[in-house]
Amino acid sequence: MGVYQEKPALAPPNSTTGPIAWVRLNLVSTPLNTVMTLIAIYALWQLLPPILNWAIFDANFAGDDAAACSTSSGACWVFVKTRLGFFTYGFYEEAERWRVDVSFLLLALVIVPQFFNNFPYKAWIGLAGLTVMPIVTGILLLGGVFGLPAVETHTWGGLMLTLVLSFVGIVAALPIGVVLALGRRSEMPMIRMVCVTFIEIWRGVPLISVLFMASVMLPLFLPEGWTFEKLLRALIGITLFQSAYMAEVIRGGLQAIPKGQFEAASALGLGYWRSMSLIILPQALKLVIPGIVNTFIALFKDTTLVLIIGLLDILATVQATIVDPAWRGVSTEGYIFAAFCFWVFCFGMSRYSQALERKLHTGHKR
């Protein structure tokens, strides 16, 4: 009587596992695929070594003046190193730069917790970032009170100005966007018409013309004797422009809330404002956080346009230094540095918004 003995399962054939199978499946599965792989490898072989040599192996990192870059043929990162202060702070007075650093730190303290799932008081920190922090950093950067010497806004520049423009733009545009979005869905024809007109006009014109308008036409609109600083004018333009986009994002969230929620709020006897602020908006805003982050990314990139009306954002600081005759031909290095700064912020934010989208996609899936 033979006893049944289980035999171990056979290993899968070599051709379906391991690196060889991976190559067969992903690189040479069909003749066309093979040809494309070969072309891609050839192109990379032609492109990558020169780029890597230029950017890393032959590049100059040591030294602190233009002479240090004449030794080899690669990139001149010394240029970026020596101008880093200007790229970060613009013309902000050296002695007062700690105030900018503290503001950066505050921003980091607000943003970093948002990346962790179970950080204590995460929502409150985020809320403080949208309400208290702008005031604190505003006082810190502007000065003029609490014994801090005043720093004029025309000395602001570099990465700091880029962050100020985009952050103020988004924080100020959010409430206006909420009001516009509610107005667009209002039952009062007059309100609806006004909001639709506002939104469509701002969305239909390029930001550049809005900035032009803010810098050329705003002084004409105001009573005589009223003048704004250039930074404030740019901020007004950006905020109005951004609030129209924000309104459309929030409208998307409002439309996604089932009608039952509105009816339930009415059945409980809540008026319009209370049903909106207690029932509808908390749900709608939570739904559109990824959309808001995407708008923020777009705004962050769009802040570069302020250089056209003469503000010194990070791209403008790079643009201003690469023409320095002491450093010959450093434009590529400067642009790559600026591009890298933007890329880090934008890529990080887009990854965050994608992760958030996946996380939020659980409850409302129908």
Place this chain on the structure above:
Amino acid sequence: MSQKKTDIATLPKQKTSPLNDPRIRGVIFQALVAILLIWFGWTVFQNTLHNMESRGITTGFAFLDNPAGFGILMTLIEYDETHTYGRTFIVGLLNTLLVAGLGVIFATVLGFVMGIARLSQNWLIAKIATVYVETLRNIPLLLQIFFWYFAILQPLPGPRKSLDAAGVLFVNNRGIYVPEPIPGDGFGFVLIAFFIGIIATIAISRWASKRQEETGQQFPTFTAGLGCILGLPLIMFLIMGAPLTWGIPALKGFNFKGGIQIVPELIALLFALSTYTAAFIAEIVRSGILAVSHGQTEAAESLGIKRSVTLRLVVIPQAMRVIIPPLTSQYLNLVKNSSLATAIGYPDIVSVFMGTTLNQTGQAVEIVAMTMAVYLAISLTLSVIMNWYNKAMSLKER
């Protein structure tokens, strides 16, 4: 029951303030907003009039007839210093339309290629496309324009040392010079043949689809259409004795004469606009194709339909429904982004009209209003066309 009803009827009527009636409140609220807006508009209007008067600016559009007195780098229509400010508006508008139109075409082609490449089974191709998309769309467009213009095109050698291809195409820091086709006598007939070819193709495709519906027989519409559109003009071209010569650019003194010069401003702007927008279009195309349920492909396969035909007749028509609305907004973005031309001096409407003309005349209100009206008009036209196309492609529920 009836007892209760009479009770309510006999109760003294509760007085509710008319202010609590939502209809009345709505009317009051709207009236308030209207008054506020009118007051706001009136104040702004008065301020503007006052400010313009004190600066000595006359209002109105009369300035459009004054001579402009400045040159423009690139014009599609005849223009020189003696033409009017009104003409600068047209020149700028045409330049904007040129770069936007070409940009839309290039961005669409590149975007679709990249979007499909991201879904490729070939790991290397998919990764290259991913790197392309993730790099370009996370860097500001203005920076990319600057990069191509100042870091790539400006350091090219001057006209005397230009790079050339086969002695007919020259590249230097003043742009790209390509041969210019000069139509001879009888070239008009070739154009007529071309249009007849297009009309014939439309007629053939109508007839073919009607026949297929009636009898189920297919007709090679694509090949026939290609034959009509390319073949007819070619035959006519040969009959007329090849009435076309090429103006080859040649170095005369310090610069090139003859041929068509494509200025570096246009190249940098067009290249940056197309590659940047293509990165966004690639993502739209990818998500559109992914949105078509896999069951559709499997169903087509089980019906024995070939892979290429499945893609053309089953997947893409359904994906287009998802793709078109966001694609429209990308096109609108491209048109609006073309205004960044002003940063490198490409003479688009913002750069010429809202820049130079505004600085010379000081007519800020009129000029800004005209420029914004142009962009609004382009946006609305594009939206209407794309909405019509979207409706034509959308699911027909019966």
